[in-house]
Amino acid sequence: MMTDIQENKSINFLTSLFTRSPLQLNALHESDAEIIHPWNDDEHLLALTTDSIVEEISTGLYDDPYLIGWMTVMVNLSDLAAVGAKPIGILVSEIFPKNFGESSIICLQKGIQDACSICGVHILGGDTNYGEQLVLTGSALGFMPTGQVITRKGYHPGDIVYSTSRLGVGNSFVLAHFLGSHKQHISYKPVARLKEGQILRGIATACMDTSDGVLSTLDQLMRINKYGFQLDADWELALDKQSRHLIKEIGFPSWLLLAGEHGEFELLFTLPPDREQQFLHDAALSNFYPVKLGRVIPETTIYVPIDGENIAIDTAWIRNLNRQVNSNIRQYIHNLLFYHDQLKKGAYNYATT
Amino acid sequence: MMTDIQENKSINFLTSLFTRSPLQLNALHESDAEIIHPWNDDEHLLALTTDSIVEEISTGLYDDPYLIGWMTVMVNLSDLAAVGAKPIGILVSEIFPKNFGESSIICLQKGIQDACSICGVHILGGDTNYGEQLVLTGSALGFMPTGQVITRKGYHPGDIVYSTSRLGVGNSFVLAHFLGSHKQHISYKPVARLKEGQILRGIATACMDTSDGVLSTLDQLMRINKYGFQLDADWELALDKQSRHLIKEIGFPSWLLLAGEHGEFELLFTLPPDREQQFLHDAALSNFYPVKLGRVIPETTIYVPIDGENIAIDTAWIRNLNRQVNSNIRQYIHNLLFYHDQLKKGAYNYATT
Numbered sequence: 048m049m050t051d052i053q054e055n056k057s058i059n060f061l062t063s064l065f066t067r068s069p070l071q072l073n074a075l076h077e078s079d080a081e082i083i084h085p086w087n088d089d090e091h092l093l094a095l096t097t098d099s100i101v102e103e104i105s106t107g108l109y110d111d112p113y114l115i116g117w118m119t120v121m122v123n124l125s126d127l128a129a130v131g132a133k134p135i136g137i138l139v140s141e142i143f144p145k146n147f148g149e150s151s152i153i154c155l156q157k158g159i160q161d162a163c164s165i166c167g168v169h170i171l172g173g174d175t176n177y178g179e180q181l182v183l184t185g186s187a188l189g190f191m192p193t194g195q196v197i198t199r200k201g202y203h204p205g206d207i208v209y210s211t212s213r214l215g216v217g218n219s220f221v222l223a224h225f226l227g228s229h230k231q232h233i234s235y236k237p238v239a240r241l242k243e244g245q246i247l248r249g250i251a252t253a254c255m256d257t258s259d260g261v262l263s264t265l266d267q268l269m270r271i272n273k274y275g276f277q278l279d280a281d282w283e284l285a286l287d288k289q290s291r292h293l294i295k296e297i298g299f300p301s302w303l304l305l306a307g308e309h310g311e312f313e314l315l316f317t318l319p320p321d322r323e324q325q326f327l328h329d330a331a332l333s334n335f336y337p338v339k340l341g342r343v344i345p346e347t348t349i350y351v352p353i354d355g356e357n358i359a360i361d362t363a364w365i366r367n368l369n370r371q372v373n374s375n376i377r378q379y380i381h382n383l384l385f386y387h388d389q390l391k392k393g394a395y396n397y398a399t400t
Numbered sequence: 401m402m403t404d405i406q407e408n409k410s411i412n413f414l415t416s417l418f419t420r421s422p423l424q425l426n427a428l429h430e431s432d433a434e435i436i437h438p439w440n441d442d443e444h445l446l447a448l449t450t451d452s453i454v455e456e457i458s459t460g461l462y463d464d465p466y467l468i469g470w471m472t473v474m475v476n477l478s479d480l481a482a483v484g485a486k487p488i489g490i491l492v493s494e495i496f497p498k499n500f501g502e503s504s505i506i507c508l509q510k511g512i513q514d515a516c517s518i519c520g521v522h523i524l525g526g527d528t529n530y531g532e533q534l535v536l537t538g539s540a541l542g543f544m545p546t547g548q549v550i551t552r553k554g555y556h557p558g559d560i561v562y563s564t565s566r567l568g569v570g571n572s573f574v575l576a577h578f579l580g581s582h583k584q585h586i587s588y589k590p591v592a593r594l595k596e597g598q599i600l601r602g603i604a605t606a607c608m609d610t611s612d613g614v615l616s617t618l619d620q621l622m623r624i625n626k627y628g629f630q631l632d633a634d635w636e637l638a639l640d641k642q643s644r645h646l647i648k649e650i651g652f653p654s655w656l657l658l659a660g661e662h663g664e665f666e667l668l669f670t671l672p673p674d675r676e677q678q679f680l681h682d683a684a685l686s687n688f689y690p691v692k693l694g695r696v697i698p699e700t701t702i703y704v705p706i707d708g709e710n711i712a713i714d715t716a717w718i719r720n721l722n723r724q725v726n727s728n729i730r731q732y733i734h735n736l737l738f739y740h741d742q743l744k745k746g747a748y749n750y751a752t753t
Contacts, residue, residue: 061494061528064509068489068522081525085488085543086444093438097491097539101529135438136421138450140493140537141414156417169421172434175414176454177727180532184493186450186539190438374530 049270049347050363053370077271078198079129079256080189091190094132098122099184106376108224108309112151115183116158117236122258123187124166124239125312129256131197131248132189134241136171137163139185142178155183166241195248200271202252202317204345208276209337211240211314214261215290218307223293225376233289237312243335244314250326251316259366261305261340264315265349266362275348278341282352285338287311300387302353306365307383317343358390402623402700403716406723430624431551432482432609433542444543447485451475452537459729461577461662465504468536469511470589475611476540477519477592478665482609484550484601485542487594489524490516492538495531508536519594548601553624555605555670557698561629562690564593564667567614568643571660576646578729586642590665596688597667603679604669612719614658614693617668618702619715628701631694635705638691640664653740655706659718660736670696711743 055076062075072082072092080096100119103109109118119139127134139159143152163169168187220235240256247254253272257264269275283291283301294301316337318326330337344350348359364386372378408429415428425435425445433449453472456462462471472492480487492512496505516522521540573588593609600607606625610617622628636644636654647654669690671679683690697703701712717739725731 057528061505061509061526062523064506065513065516065523068524070488071522071524081489081491083488083524083541085446085541088441088444091439091441093488093541095489095491095524095541097493097525097537098527099493099495099529099537101495101531105531135423135436135446136434136448138434138448138539140450140452140539142452142454142535152414153417156414160418163418169424170415170418171421171424171436171448172450173414174451174537175410176452178454178458178533178535182495182531182535184450184452184527184537186491186493188436188438188446188448188541 052266052270052363052366054366072196073198076267077200079126080132082130082196082198090193092193092196094127094130094189094191095186096123096126097184097186098126099182101182102374104181106374108221108376112155113158114235115181116155117162119183119185120159120162120166120168121237121239121312123185124168124241125237125256125258127187127189128239128241128244129197129254129314130191131195131244131254132191133245134166134168134187134189136169137185137187139170139173139183141173142176142180142182144179144181145177147181166239191248197244197247197251197254199253199255199268202272202274202343204274204343206252206317206319206343207323208315208317208340208342210257210285210340211243211335211337213285213287213338214257214311214313215286215304217257217260217309217311218304219290219293221307221309221376222297222299222380225380226297232293239312240314242333246330246333246335247314247316250322251318254314254316257310257313257315260308260310261315262349262360262362263308263366266366268315269347269349273347274343275346275350276341277344277350278352279339280352282340285340299384300353302351303383303387305351308366308369315340353390405619405623405716405719407719425549426551429620430553432479433485435483435549435551443546445546445549447480447483447542447544448539449476449479450537450539451479452535454535455727457534459727461574461729465508466511467588468534469508470515472536472538473512473515473519473521474590474592474665476538477521477594478590478609478611480540480542481592481594481597482550482607482667483544484548484597484607485544486598487519487521487540487542489522490538490540492523492526492536494526495529495535497532497534498530500534519592544601550597550600550604550607552606552608552621555625555627555696557627557696559605559670559672559696560676561668561670561693561695563610563638563693564596564688564690566638566640566691567610567664567666568639568657570610570662570664571613571657572643572646574660574662574729575650575652575733578733579650586646592665593667595686599683599686599688600667600669603675604671607667607669609663610666610668611663613661613663614668615702615713615715616661616719619719621668622700622702626700627696628699628703629694630697630703631705632692633705635693638693652737653706655704656736656740658704661719661722668693706743
């Protein structure tokens, strides 16, 4: 029996008050973007998503208007990438506080434009208002061929888990930002894995972006598919260099780079083992070099080898931690470190089955 | 030479920092929704729009969560209606302040669901965050047959101006709300004119919704088309009963129901005079009874007959008034009344040509 995730419960409650569209192909929670059959067209499906940037701004994590603009685009395009969609365009609703000056606005718009540019996408329209705090909401639209949809659901025990690229920068950015002097070392500017998502069509058995961090993503996949994961003994090789460097420098356990909920916007995806070699070969032809993380196991637990011991991580506790500490990031880091200390004492080896 | 509209200038500035999509068929300002040619499909175009509800909440005008939910849906569907699109669905991003309780959330969701229901539309997905103030952002997607797009541009002198139904309730709601005791008399619950918009395809020479009130809508149409309007002598018959009753009761001039910027979400549209009779006949078969307002004239002025005198209204001044008074609604009403007094003294008969 898995512990409930508070965020999932909120979403269930909010959507329980709505009726479901007959045009919608995905079930609740089971896809990064909504998948729509818009009219009598047998060839195309639409992918649709919306995401607001609010708490990253109010907690002080995003204090650079350029980054805020950039992320407004990327968080939405990343959802399209995870379902294998090709983007059509983006809408953006901007709420400016009264004291948000023209130079900040220019910076923000440049972040939006540069993020669009690098992904070959355009802002199609938007809305502007004035409010008490800066809020950016993007909505992205894309399409994909019918019959090649990737969702979060569909893997089986034995499938291999990959990431589109190296992991950890989302959380090392948070650590650098809140622990002070290391800030300059971490360059955080994720690019939605659109090309990669399209390559995964018809091949990946499931896919989800790491917008909430790696362990949260694996936990959500586990809840939907009822199968957990065993990370490889050498999973630390999947961390990017700057994140590995930082975590070593500050003396934190490196698995916290997977645990924190600020993501790197890679795609985690699963493959049947018999398709692995052909896939890696084809991907390399497109300069796409996925990073192996582990495999699907026939139980609902996530095992991470930590300091030579195979630990069952209580991912539900981790996913509920942000609410528990009321989005206080310092407290969040403190509690994760405490959890690690308990692990070392053998107190928390947590298996749900 | 028409005076600049501050809001248009802001939009021009914000969008000047973005590149335009080759998939987008409408020019800036010239359409209520973005019109997109999504892929190599000769039969369908997509219509896309986003709108946030912020200032109506922070000024206290919308204090009922049900109405806030309802309007989140309707402001977006109304944009689809104005381009003749059929809705595919809506996304909604919700930002809740910490003190927004469960009963308020249920009320808000019910407003969203009821508005969707009455329009035969569904919420496809969304995002939820916590913030300092309540903000609701909707994004709506629809489609229409290629070649039957309606935009804000295309009318000529002599064309007749119609509204989809009677006008005034947006502003009488504001007056009742801020002048106190009359509140209970005004029922404000606009329904997006989706059926009507689809009937107007291929017939209306231009169309725009009255989300910002009637005179703002006419002013925006005038700027795009370079032709103004002469309202009919009996335009007051186009006002709805409850608004006419309220404005009489409080002793305000009735043209303020056209001037205020809180709209009734009707569609204003233009027709060539030789298509008028056939159109009215066909519309009646669908129980659609448009209300005649006036006609297009070969000059860039908007004339409103007031107390037997044909007055050229300074619609640019009216459109810039909300910014000038910093969204203070009482001051806004006060300044409009002052403007009216000056009109009566003959001081402001304002023609731009």
